[in-house]
Amino acid sequence: MSKPTAVFYHAGCPVCLDAEAAVTRYLDQGKVALEIVHLGTSKSRVVEAEAAGVKSVPALVIGGQTLHLNFGAALSALK
Amino acid sequence: MSKPTAVFYHAGCPVCLDAEAAVTRYLDQGKVALEIVHLGTSKSRVVEAEAAGVKSVPALVIGGQTLHLNFGAALSALK
Numbered sequence: 001m002s003k004p005t006a007v008f009y010h011a012g013c014p015v016c017l018d019a020e021a022a023v024t025r026y027l028d029q030g031k032v033a034l035e036i037v038h039l040g041t042s043k044s045r046v047v048e049a050e051a052a053g054v055k056s057v058p059a060l061v062i063g064g065q066t067l068h069l070n071f072g073a074a075l076s077a078l079k
Numbered sequence: 080m081s082k083p084t085a086v087f088y089h090a091g092c093p094v095c096l097d098a099e100a101a102v103t104r105y106l107d108q109g110k111v112a113l114e115i116v117h118l119g120t121s122k123s124r125v126v127e128a129e130a131a132g133v134k135s136v137p138a139l140v141i142g143g144q145t146l147h148l149n150f151g152a153a154l155s156a157l158k
Binding site: 006018019021022025026027028029030031032062063065066067068069070071 | 097104105106109110141142144146147149150
């Protein structure tokens with residue numbers, strides 16, 4: 001069975017980059033495959049993020065949960 | 080050298096419990112030792128959380144960063 005995927009959504013903001021560093025470093029990548037999505041450059045994925053309950057970035061969608069990590073930018077600002 | 084400690088602060092709220100489940104499951108505990116602190120029952124540690132920059136719970140203090148995970152309750156409500 002392949003590992004489930006965790007998706008980290010961000011927009012390149014300073015708060016995003018700090019959170020990305022922490023997630024990349026401390027997430028147990030033996031349990032999940034980490035995908036990092038920049039919604040500023042991958043605008044087509046904003047809809048997917050929204051469907052997962054992402055209201056702002058940075059956010060991590062993992063194991064059926066959406067965790068907003070601090071606050072960088074509202075998703076609505078990225079549309 | 081002992082592992083650095085990551086501290087997860089919460090207050091038993093539903094949002095806190097969800098975040099705790101994700102942190103407990105997905106944090107790489109080979110890299111950090113996870114300590115879970117319930118600020119509702121350990122009120123003496125609110126000052127320490129505040130000094131670490133925690134504004135609300137649940138929050139994870141890790142590797143010099145303070146990550147607020149969604150929003151359960153303001154720290155000021157726990158004093």
